[in-house]
Amino acid sequence: MANPVTTAIDPELCTGCGLCLTVCPADTMTIVDGKARVTGNRCLACGHCAAICPAGAVGVGEIDPESLRFASFSVEPGWLPPGCLAPAELVRLMASRRSCRNYRETPVAREIIADLIKIGTTAPSGTNSQRWTFTVLAERDEVNALGNQIALYFERLNRLAANPLLRLLTRMVGKPALADYHRNHYRSVQKSLRExxxxxxxxxxxxxxxxxxxxxxxGASCPAEDALLATQNILLGAHAMGLGTCLIGFAVAALARDVRCRKHLQLPDDEPVYAVIALGYPREPYQRLTGRKKLLVRFPSSPGGTTEA
Ligand SMILES: Cc1cc2nc3c(=O)[nH]c(=O)nc-3n(C[C@H](O)[C@H](O)[C@H](O)COP(=O)(O)O)c2cc1C
Incomplete structure (x- = not known):
């Protein structure tokens, strides 16, 4: 069911320039008697119309004005046009974000976490659905308690994976996941569980x-993409704010498969998890940027235009 349209145009301020129509992805407005008017019954509440209006005549009720108010810093409301920020600084920030695997005991204040989540949601989302959710554990004890649930899950999984007959049977019925897990992760997980x-x-x-x-x-058209784009924003925002982060794929796996882990976080059954971000103040400073492996880039339309790693 379509959401009610919450975009409104002040006819006193509207000059009828039509820019809002140009950028609207849903044909929500038309020009009537020389002024823009909301005539469509579909609206993404993306705010492009409000962002582009030179007269400030457009408001979108569904947009939360608090979403760009941060507790730990303030952001100028003026739009930055393409090309106005030094790419070198942006790339340096992106390449300086590293997965942190050693944290100080200092807790991260809830306001800082709330700011980070707002930073996350500046990301795009399919049809602007913004159906992402953020479940926060802000205390080390809570993190430990979730760690314990996840450890119980992996202990059960390792008990199953240790059984060669079960590995063989599941493989024979076309389910090689247990045997693959045994080959790739069993030993390292066993060691981590012992530690x-x-x-x-x-x-x-x-x-x-x-x-x-x-x-x-x-209700999201692209839930995984939305969640992961917000996640990357959080990782970058955290680095800019002096925090360290690490994505924890093992926790995602446990929350995808184990009802006890999901119950522990009171996650609704219809809410898949796409990322788990460990967060805190990093212990070690790093010295330099490193880089990535060789890339594979294709330009299919130009012969010989493929760079193989
Ligand atoms: C989907 C995903 C899952 C990951 N899971 C883990 C994890 O469970 N534990 C961990 O220590 N690092 C995890 N990482 C971090 C990667 O190991 C790391 O991103 C990679 O080695 C590159 O290093 P960098 O993040 O410092 O640039 C994960 C990364 C991604 C993208």
Whole structure:
């Protein structure tokens, strides 16, 4: 069912320039008697019309004015045109973000986490659905409790994977996941579980003091993409704010498969998890940027235009 249209145009301010029509992806407005008017019954509430209007005549009720108000810094409301920010600084920030696997004990204030989530949601989303969800553990004890649930899940999984007959049978019925898991992860997980139980060493969240679980409610056209784009924004924002982060794929796997882990976080059944972000203040400073492996880039229309790694 379509959402009600919450875009409104002030006829006193509208000059009828038509720019709002040009950028609207849903044909929400038309020009009537020389002024823009909301005539469509579909609107993404994306705010392009409000962003482009030279007269400031457009408002979108569904947009939360608090979404760009941050507790720990303030943002100029003026739009930055393409090309106005030094790419070198942006790339330096992006390449300086590294997965942090050693955190100080200092907790991250809730306001800072709330700011980070707002930074996350400046990301695009399919049809602007913004169905992403953020479940936050802001205390080290809570992170440990989730770590414990996930450890229980992997202990059960490792018990199954240790059974050669079960591995063989599941493979024979076309389900090789258990045998693949045994080959690729069983030993390292077993070692991490031992360290967790015997030495209290946190190989899962690396001692992070907070965790953000990124999921999606039903109704999104591209839930995984939306959640992961918001996640990347959070990682970059965290680095800019002096924080370290690490994506925890093992936690995503547990939250995808284990009902007990999901119940622990009170996640609704219809809310898949796409990312788990470990968060905290990093222990070690790094010295330099490194880089990535060789790329594979294709330009299919130009012969010989493929660069293979
Ligand atoms: C989907 C995904 C899952 C990951 N899961 C884990 C994880 O469970 N534990 C961990 O320590 N790092 C995890 N990482 C971090 C990667 O190992 C890391 O991004 C990669 O080695 C590159 O290093 P960098 O992030 O410092 O640039 C994950 C990264 C991604 C993208």
């Amino acid at each position: 967790w139980r015997e030495d209290g060493r946190d190989r899962l969240f690396h001692g992070a003091t907070a965790v953000i679980v990124v999921g999606s409610r039903p």
